[in-house]
Amino acid sequence: MKDKQHIIDDIRAFNRYYTGLLGLLNNHLLDSDYSLAEARILYEIHSLQPVSASQIMSNIVIDKGYLSRVLKQFEKSGLISKQVSSEDARITLVSLTATGLTLFNKLNSASEEQIATLLNKLSSKEQQQLVGHMQAIRTLLSD
Amino acid sequence: MKDKQHIIDDIRAFNRYYTGLLGLLNNHLLDSDYSLAEARILYEIHSLQPVSASQIMSNIVIDKGYLSRVLKQFEKSGLISKQVSSEDARITLVSLTATGLTLFNKLNSASEEQIATLLNKLSSKEQQQLVGHMQAIRTLLSD
DNA sequence: TTGTATTAGTTGATAAAGTCAACTAATGAT
DNA sequence: ATCATTAGTTGACTTTATCAACTAATACAA
Numbered sequence: 001m002k003d004k005q006h007i008i009d010d011i012r013a014f015n016r017y018y019t020g021l022l023g024l025l026n027n028h029l030l031d032s033d034y035s036l037a038e039a040r041i042l043y044e045i046h047s048l049q050p051v052s053a054s055q056i057m058s059n060i061v062i063d064k065g066y067l068s069r070v071l072k073q074f075e076k077s078g079l080i081s082k083q084v085s086s087e088d089a090r091i092t093l094v095s096l097t098a099t100g101l102t103l104f105n106k107l108n109s110a111s112e113e114q115i116a117t118l119l120n121k122l123s124s125k126e127q128q129q130l131v132g133h134m135q136a137i138r139t140l141l142s143d
Numbered sequence: 144m145k146d147k148q149h150i151i152d153d154i155r156a157f158n159r160y161y162t163g164l165l166g167l168l169n170n171h172l173l174d175s176d177y178s179l180a181e182a183r184i185l186y187e188i189h190s191l192q193p194v195s196a197s198q199i200m201s202n203i204v205i206d207k208g209y210l211s212r213v214l215k216q217f218e219k220s221g222l223i224s225k226q227v228s229s230e231d232a233r234i235t236l237v238s239l240t241a242t243g244l245t246l247f248n249k250l251n252s253a254s255e256e257q258i259a260t261l262l263n264k265l266s267s268k269e270q271q272q273l274v275g276h277m278q279a280i281r282t283l284l285s286d
Numbered sequence: 287t288t289g290t291a292t293t294a295g296t297t298g299a300t301a302a303a304g305t306c307a308a309c310t311a312a313t314g315a316t
Numbered sequence: 317a318t319c320a321t322t323a324g325t326t327g328a329c330t331t332t333a334t335c336a337a338c339t340a341a342t343a344c345a346a
Contacts, residue, residue, distance in 0.1 A: 001267075001271065002271060002274065004259070004262070004270075007262065007270050007271070007273075007274055008255050008258045008259060008262070010274045010277065010278070011258050011261075011262075011273070011274060011277065012254065012255070012258060014274075014277035014278070014280075014281065015165060015168065016183075017281055018161060018165070018280075019165060020203075020204070021284065022158060022161070022162060022165075023204055025158065035302080035303075037303080037304090040159075052323075052324090053323070053324065054322080054323060054324085060163075061163070061166055062304090063304065063305060063306080064323080064324070064325090065304090065305075065306075065307090065324090065325075065326075065327095066303080066304055066305075067324090068323095068324060068325055068326080069325085069326085071324095072325085088312075088313070088322095088323085089311080089312055089313085089323095090311070090312045090313065090322065090323040090324070091312095091322090091323065091324085092323080092324070111155065112151050112155070115151045115154050115155060116147070116151060118154075118284065119147070119150065119151070119154075122283060124144075126283055127147075127150050128144065128145060128150070129279070129283065130150075130154070130280060130283050130284070131145065131150050131153045131154060131157075133276040133277075133279045133280050133283075134153065134154065134157035134276075134280065135153070135157070136272070136276045137157075137161075137273060137276050137277065137280075138157060138160055140265060140269055140272065140273050140276075141164065141261065141264075141273070178331080178332075180332080180333090195294075195295090196294070196295065197293080197294060197295085205333090206333065206334060206335080207294080207295070207296090208295090208296075208297075208298095208333090208334075208335075208336090209332080209333055209334075210295090211294095211295060211296055211297080212296085212297090214295095215296085231293095231294085231341075231342070232294095232340080232341055232342085233293065233294040233295070233340070233341045233342065234293090234294065234295085234341095235294080235295070
């Protein structure tokens with residue numbers, strides 16, 4: 001039975017470890033023209049479209065000015081289209097264009113590929129266990 | 144039994160979740176004058192001192208030019224002292240000064256406090272389980 | 287030993303990323 | 317109607333990060 005200090009140390013060690021792993025997994029973005037933030041915004045748009053900037057901000061911690069500019073750039077480069085909400089003219093809903101969807105699929109596949117490479121080292125049973133541990137962590141921390 | 148695609152999706156969902164959690168836990172640094180990178184460098188120096196820039200780079204992914212500047216600034220502000228290695232004059236070993244140690248302790252306590260707050264929502268048994276899941280993940284992924 | 291490659295670290299120049307406040311326009315609430 | 321709030325934009329700026337060129341020291345092999 002570990003004492004509290006020991007538990008805290010272990011969690012921080014895991015956090016350092018996992019920060020590094022997340023960094024490795026996100027490395028493939030360096031070969032693309034997109035940052036992690038942009039990739040994540042694209043992911044949110046894909047998941048929630050048509051979606052407002054505010055909705056995106058409720059899923060990602062990001063400055064609204066920064067987000068506004070990213071979306072502006074996305075529109076300029078033809079990745080998304082904007083449409084003012086018919087219910088509330090303050091709100092602009094964004095959706096992926098065909099080009100945006102193609103890009104999303106490309107980035108998404110690359111992300112999946114990273115994970116797949118990680119999983120290749122594990123047996124099927126170990127893979128199930130890994131996911132089990134992850135879900136257990138989320139469950140423990142989400143109450 | 145989940146198929147591979149399902150497993151990949153679950154892992155990516157965990158990664159998004161944990162990225163957000165790490166962001167929250169690192170938020171306390173916004174109230175300090177130090178960035179996450181700086182805090183981590185300070186941590187490495189504390190752990191490994193006397194330590195070279197190269198050694199730090201083997202623990203953190205960071206540009207050597209950037210690291211060089213951070214260390215230069217640390218020295219300038221009296222947080223670390225530098226000493227050329229007696230065995231190899233290319234190598235500069237850095238150590239925390241008393242001021243640096245004080246700062247480290249402060250940042251360290253704040254980090255621990257963040258974790259402690261997270262743990263407060265859990266019973267002692269759940270805390271042990273949480274650490275168990277984390278170690279299991281590390282074990283699975285580190286082979 | 288001498289030349290060649292490698293390693294450690296620094297610096298200049300630049301780009302990318304993120305922050306903050308002021309602002310407009312639309313809507314909500316009393 | 318007025319006042320407050322919400323959504324989003326923009327300008328100005330700082331911080332963070334990247335990359336290549338460079339010096340100096342050491343390793344290594346002929």
